[in-house]
Amino acid sequence: MPRQQTPGGVDGSRARSAAAVLTSMAALAAMSLIAGPAAADSEAGPCALTRTAAHHSLGLDTWNRAYPKPERSLNAVMVFLSFPDHRAGLTPEELTSDYFPATSDFFERASYGRFRLVPHPQKRWIRMPKASTEYGIRRDWAPEDRAAYLRDAVAVADPEVDFSAYDVVYFVADPEAPGVDSDATKVVNFDRPLTADGTPLRRIVTVFERHPPDRNVLAHETGHVFDLPDLYHRPSDGKGDWDTYVGDWDVMGSQFGMAPDLFAWHKWKLGWLDRTQVDCVRSGSSMHTLQPLAQAPAPGSTGGTRLAVIRTGPGSAIAVEARGSVGNDGETCTEGVLVYRVRNEASSGGGPIEVLDAHPRTEACWDRSVYPPLADAPLEVGEAFTVPGEGITIEVADRTRSGAYTVKITT
Numbered sequence: 001m002p003r004q005q006t007p008g009g010v011d012g013s014r015a016r017s018a019a020a021v022l023t024s025m026a027a028l029a030a031m032s033l034i035a036g037p038a039a040a041d042s043e044a045g046p047c048a049l050t051r052t053a054a055h056h057s058l059g060l061d062t063w064n065r066a067y068p069k070p071e072r073s074l075n076a077v078m079v080f081l082s083f084p085d086h087r088a089g090l091t092p093e094e095l096t097s098d099y100f101p102a103t104s105d106f107f108e109r110a111s112y113g114r115f116r117l118v119p120h121p122q123k124r125w126i127r128m129p130k131a132s133t134e135y136g137i138r139r140d141w142a143p144e145d146r147a148a149y150l151r152d153a154v155a156v157a158d159p160e161v162d163f164s165a166y167d168v169v170y171f172v173a174d175p176e177a178p179g180v181d182s183d184a185t186k187v188v189n190f191d192r193p194l195t196a197d198g199t200p201l202r203r204i205v206t207v208f209e210r211h212p213p214d215r216n217v218l219a220h221e222t223g224h225v226f227d228l229p230d231l232y233h234r235p236s237d238g239k240g241d242w243d244t245y246v247g248d249w250d251v252m253g254s255q256f257g258m259a260p261d262l263f264a265w266h267k268w269k270l271g272w273l274d275r276t277q278v279d280c281v282r283s284g285s286s287m288h289t290l291q292p293l294a295q296a297p298a299p300g301s302t303g304g305t306r307l308a309v310i311r312t313g314p315g316s317a318i319a320v321e322a323r324g325s326v327g328n329d330g331e332t333c334t335e336g337v338l339v340y341r342v343r344n345e346a347s348s349g350g351g352p353i354e355v356l357d358a359h360p361r362t363e364a365c366w367d368r369s370v371y372p373p374l375a376d377a378p379l380e381v382g383e384a385f386t387v388p389g390e391g392i393t394i395e396v397a398d399r400t401r402s403g404a405y406t407v408k409i410t411t
Helices: 018-034 092-099 102-110 143-157 217-225 264-270
Strands: 072-082 115-121 168-173 186-196 199-207 278-281 285-290 307-313 316-323 336-343 353-356 384-387 392-399 405-410
Touching: 072 092, 072 143, 092 115, 102 115, 102 217, 143 168, 143 186, 143 199, 168 217, 186 217, 199 217, 264 307, 264 316, 278 285, 285 307, 285 316, 307 405, 316 405, 336 384, 336 392, 336 405
Parallel strands: 072 115, 072 168, 168 199, 278 307
Antiparallel strands: 186 199, 285 405, 307 316, 316 336, 336 353, 384 392, 392 405
16 A cells, blocks of 8 residues: 655655564664674675676676776767668757766766766767668567667777777667667677777667656666666566566666665675675674665765675575665655565576565555555564565664664574
């Protein structure tokens, strides 16, 4: 059932039994007094799942060097492609403003200022040799048509673009051309890289979005350039809910999400969280103070703990993080402690991350959420959740004045 929202855009507390909340709080207070030393490993080594052969594996013990790692700054070129069957009515400047600075700002906030994506838009249209309708552009593109499009695009752009100067390549098609289908926007990875200016092009972001485009669409596609997987579930018939795995909670699930900041696990993989910010939970009970994931660190601060991880097997883990209405998550309608499962052998689109719903009988934000059943997945203060089949319990004891959550984890 949808719940009333507060003026600030974040749902108020759920109607829970006051007795249950008081009992939970009392139990937490008592256990925090008698619990022994926190059973957490600040180095987090044992919790770093190993990278597997799965496409965009979420193992993070090593970095796949086939992908650029988003550290410090990366340079991205935007090449604008027109077609002989349509005279472009938009300018490259107008299309650039559809994506930047919004995309750079998204990554700068998500990385806590550790990474900057620098766009280098070309100033004029470059004409493709064939009509837009001849390339068969659509979501499930025939490989031979897609290959022909990319070969032609690289060939016409190469005389004007020094590809050796860039880490990321965007080919932006005239969105008003008759053969352009916005559903075809995607990252194309090459088994055999194309070569231009002596540089192997291993992947290109092909952009076919309408003007204006879907919100955060380029942040989603650029995430793939950094080896992040699709987190949505595509129904076999293409119909039904696509967002059953993670709902609104990560831009790699949906670019329309209310809380699109990247999961803490993704930030750990990308190098934006260091090991001191990840608590590796061992057996027993331990207390953890989790800072809201999207909240920027205070000046001079290390940022505090952003993620707690419990290994559940050789290739799986339970992750616990706090989500608040700040930064990239500023439009969320619920706040609290989010719990999700990570699997390193699940490929992109195969559920490498699944949010665990702490309130499976309710939903929220039906007017704004991409998947209301998961919009109220986080735990609030005074609530507890036991992970099905794992014997792991997460309890939220308190929220500090600064917004951090005090969480007790029992394994």
